[in-house]
Amino acid sequence: MAVSVVGLFIHNLIGYRVVAFMLLVTVSILAMFLDIVPVLTAAILSALIWDLFFIPPRFTLTVGTAEDRLLLLMYFIIAMINAVLTNKIRQIEKEAKAKDEKEKSVKFYTTLFNSLSHELRTPITTIIGSVDNLQTNSERLSEKDKADLLSEISVASFRLNQQVENLLNMSRLEAGVLSLKKDWCDINDLIYKTLQRLESNLQKYKLAVHVPENLPLFKLDFGLMEQVIYNLIINVTQHTPQDTLITIQADCIKDRLVMMIADNGYGFPEKEIDKAFDKFYRIKGSLPGGTGLGLSIVKGLVEAHSGSIKLENLPVRGSKFTIEILTEKSYVKPS
Amino acid sequence: MNNASVLIIDDESQIRRLLALTLHSNGYKIFEAATGKEGLTSVASHPPDLVLLDLGLPDENGHEVLRHLREWYTNPIIIISVQSGEEDIVRALDNGANDYLVKPFRTGELLARIRSALRKASSEPNVPTASFQDLTIDFVNRIVRKKNAIIKLTATEYSLLALFARNEGKVLTHQYLLNQVWGPSHENQSQYLRVFIAQLRKKVENNPNRPEHIITESGVGYRFIGKAIDE
Known part of the structure; x- marks a missing residue:
């Protein structure tokens, strides 16, 4: 439309036939961005506009000369072909993109199922095998063998349970059905409660916890934040040697709750640090027992609190997770 | 606290068998019910010393069973819930359940909770x-x-x-x-x-x-x- 108005003013200078080309270019450009129906409409409309306003005698739909009649017909055909062709190209592009995405998601799910079937089947195999052994081979097993098999079953069951919990959490996050039950949290209690749950995992590690005495209460979902800290510390224990020092810090900086979990272990492969929170990402050569879900769940849970998490390597050695959450806080003093 | 009777209300027969085996070997007398309705009937005919109630029952919601029971039954009720059911747990506790266990739980924990609930029920409330x-x-x-x-x-x-x-x-x-x-x-x-x-x-x-x-x-x-x- 705007182009035809411009055309109206300048057609005396350039002649009405050039206006036709200007309109054609406009229709072609439109075809690159709009769907087939609006483009065809534009093509027809522009042909009519050209006829009505530019082809002499102007302001009528009649076309004076045979030459102009032919031109109008050709204009019309070119505009149509243009619109249809562009549309076709766009469709092919779209299909290629969809195919590409599908391939990507097939690849993603293949990784997922491989990882899952490994992580779920290993403990199940251990349980079935050990039980089978105890049932059919009982008289040939020493008391110590039996105790060992039972302890294998126990370890495998807990591992299985951990995996199932991770999967459930991931599904809840992805389905968007996770609802936060925010309440006032004593961060000190939160940290020590989680450490208590991790007692058996942390026996061979050194711990340092720094929580300022006057840290306010923050409104968070206690259970979910417990899961966050739990997963982060489990992650540290999976990738660092014994005797590693794990430092847990909490503070209130610029109204935000800032929590840091650092270790003095090997640090994170610098090239892959961006992938740490990706689903199913695992450092090459890491110990079995993880699904690569722990950190992506952490990120999901922190983001569900409208917070952020980052991972960085420390200058000397080790790495550090920093969580920042902006939420209500309270400095109630007991009276 | 031996010979105390416990009613297990759970629709999973495997869980019932496991609980029954564990509790029986620790000297408890066991009743079992697979549905909420059966559970209510059982409590009415032989009131047990304690009820273990699974919240996820197929016929009647576990919360409904709890509500019905608490209209007249005053002995301890321990609820069993699946993981991450905080809301369920709080609701059940506020509606008169005495304690809760989250699946999967260890046998030692189950026994400790039962002992604690029974001890509480039989203890003298007016001690100085x-x-x-x-x-x-x-x-x-x-x-x-x-x-x-x-x-x-x-x-x-x-x-x-x-x-x-x-x-x-x-x-x-x-x-x-x-x-x-x-x-x-x-x-x-x-x-x-x-x-x-x-x-x-x-x-x-x-x-x-x-x-x-x-x-x-x-x-x-x-x-x-x-x-x-x-x-």
């Missing part, structure tokens, strides 16, 4: 003093001693501790504690509760960061432990 390891509470004179030394508590801290002590081993929900100690108008002001719990721990616990008496039950409330769990 109570002792919990190094802690002694004189309810008559409102005096608390730790390793024989009197510890100074504010009125609110004392009310909180006394409430815990009278409900030893039982999970008390945030709502319940706020309601009992601060009154119904403070039910939504859990910030007071957090601060007073921290304060109380500093006074009664040997290490407030590793509490032995006032235990946090994530997202649910607190549990007061008087004695070591497997005494």
